[in-house]
Each structure stands twice: as structure tokens, then as C-alpha cells.
Amino acid sequence: MLNIRREICGYCGACVSVCPEGALELIDAYLTVDSETCISCGICTKACPLGALEVTDEV
């Protein structure tokens, strides 16, 4: 599962552009993930300049 740490996120949209599934969406200062389409591939976690994204084992 993708965990968005909002206290770190700077809502820049970098992660949105690399998600192969189109699962991320930036609504102004609010990043959301569609858990239905996210495949927990972790690609977006690399793009974040701050490290606000992590894939965890929880479901």
C-alpha cells in the first residue's frame, strides 16, 4: 500500500508524472492515491525529492 506522508509532501506533482497507472492526483495542496488502481510498484517513491512516499506492507 502507498503511504503519503502529508507532513513531508510539498505538493509538487513530480510523483504524479511517473506513476504508470495514473493512480496519483494532486488537488492543489492535497496529494491523493487511488488505492483501486495503485499497484504498489514504488516508482513514485523514487521521484519524490523529499521522501514523502513509502510503500508499506499494510493493506
Place this chain on the structure above:
Amino acid sequence: MKSEYDVLVIGGGPGGAVAAWTAAKKGLSTCLIEKRPAIGAPVRCAEGVGKKLLTEFLDPDPRWISADIKRARIIAPDGTEIQLKEDQAGAEVGYVLDRKIFDRELVWKASEAGADVYVKTRAVKPILEDSIVKGAVVESCGTQQEVRAAVTIAADGVESKFARWCGIDSTVPVDELMSCIQYLVTDIDVDPVCNDFYLGNEVAPQGYLWVFAKGERCANIGIGIPAAKRGPGNRAKDYLDHFMAEHYPDGKIIECIFGGDPVCKPLDCTVTDGLMIVGDAARVVDPITGGGIGNAMVTGRLAAEVAAEAIAKGDTSKAALMPYDEGWRNSKMGQGLERNYKVKEFFIKLSDEKMNDLADSIAHIDFAEFSVRALVMELIKRNPKMLFELRELKDALKH
């Protein structure tokens, strides 16, 4: 908000603003929507732009120019400096903008020309009828409505979700997205008319770190590195903090800027029935510098011009909009993108040692003309031992 326009522009960055400005000037009924509550903020940019290109659109105005840049320095991994002065560097140096004001100025121009502008208004999905794009469903302060348009221009920047919703895969390969962070730093000793570029694996692996003067004692200090290998401890922020501690420990950070800069190839096709894609959303960023302001403006203008012709003829099919795609691809800009992509592919493979050798070989030259081509030709002349590697680069420049 009206429910029908000739042109609907999604995104209020330089690409969208110039598209809306051009469309409105051509007499088209035009609507521009921007999802953020303010145009130009937060900034996602180092704000460097070439003079020549910019002045094609606007007369320079001190309100949105932070610094008039006269020189640039490239600093190799071992500290060797290559100096480029304005008369040599041509259009490569230019202004450092204040994009909070600049982006607003462009949107103001669009509205002055007659475009309707809505902020805090987001496109949430396209209106698709038989796979033809007929506008967008937009949401403003919790209320959704349909806005129909003969042509929709997607200028939604790096995220580029609108094109994706319309069936065009705009995913940036993760090794071709520059993961970026920048600080606006004050109270530091900087040359107020100089832009510095630092290279090397220690400073910015496969990317670069910049210090762009923003006037007296103030600079944009930032870094962009490919996202692919990032993880805890080696993110853009780690590298920038390290550089700051070493070079500007007493600088005061008054703004933090984050972002992604796509340095991949442009989209295979930037039009479909009823839709045109411009700027970062079309991935028309210079692969070497990561600069995209100018190209966003150029593609925005061309898209609106082609849209105006198509609307006048009553045909906004993909075929009718194709002159836009062909137009920018065959232009100097399009060819430059293709060439610089190959040059980038060469440079990211260079070791620090080779980079030092190359820098050292040209450190003391006064360039009569500074262009990527001139620089590479000089490198080839002076580095016979690296001929094998450089030949690849030379071949790339032939086209």
C-alpha cells in the same frame, strides 16, 4: 462560468497563458482554468530564461526580472571552471525571472485580450464523445460543471493527467524525470549577474546543481537529479543540504521549491481529435538544461494559432490539428530538442575523470559563439584520446 467556448485551456503556467492569450487575440472565445488558488505560486522553477526568445513575446519589464545575467560558469567535478560571458554565450544566458509576477503578467495579458480566467478551478475529466475531446468537466469550490469547447488545450504541466485521461500515455520514464529541490537563499555572497552550474557525481549525479543569481546577495540554489536511483539518504534534498553546508552555511532560506522536470523525449503525438497538448505536459523540455519556459510559450502560441485556423474551417479533428504537432517538431525548437536529447545521453554516461578532462581542455578558451554545437566541436578538436566516445556525439549533431 459559461458552459461553451471555442477554446478551453487547462493550466495557467506560461504554456497555457500564452495559448489563451493568442486564442483570445485571434478573436476566439477562450476560457483558462487553473487548479491552484494563485497563478505563479508556489513556484516550481529556477526561473532562468533566454532573452531572445522571451522578448519575442513581451518587452522586458523590471517588475518580473530579478536579474539580468551577464556571465555563466560551468564548474567541473575537480573545480575547473569554464567561463561564458554574455557576448559569447548568446541566448544561453538571459534573465532570472520572478515567476510569481511573470506568470501573472502572462495570464493578465490573456484576460486583457478577452479570455475568461478561473483559478481554484480544476479539470477533473474530459468530455469524450466517440473518443473526440469536447471539453472538460471542471470543479470549482466543490461544484462540478461541464465546459464544452471546439478545441481543448492541455497545458497542465509535469503532471499531464489530462492527456492521459484522453488515452495518451504521458508517463515519464523514472530515469528521465529530474527530481528537483531548490532554496531561495538570501544574505549570501554571490556574483549578482552570474549563473553557476556545478557538475559531478559528488554534487549532482547525472544532473546538475545550479546557483542562479536573483539580484544582490540572493540566489536560487537548486538541484535536479534523475529519480531512478533515489532512496533514503540520496534524495535531491540530501545533496542540496550537503552543498549548502559546504558553500553557504550562513545563507538564509526564505523559500523551498520542489518539483519534477521531465527530460524525456516529447510525446509521440501532441494532438488528438479536439485536443492539443503544450509545454511540460507535451514533454518539450530541453533535455540538457531542463529549461521549459520558452518551449511552453512557443508551443502554446502555435497551438492556439492552429486551433484558430481549424475552428474557422469548422474542422477540429486530429488531422486538422496535426499542423501544430508537425509545426513544432520541424521547427528549430523541435530539432534542438532531438539533438540535445542525444547530447544528454552522452554526457550522463561520462565519469567524473572524463568530465574533468573535457572541462580542462576548454577552460581557457574564449568562445566566439557559444552553442551546444560549438562547444562539442571544440571538445572534439581538443580531446583526440576521447575521439571514440565523442564521435557518437558528433554523429548526433549531424542531423
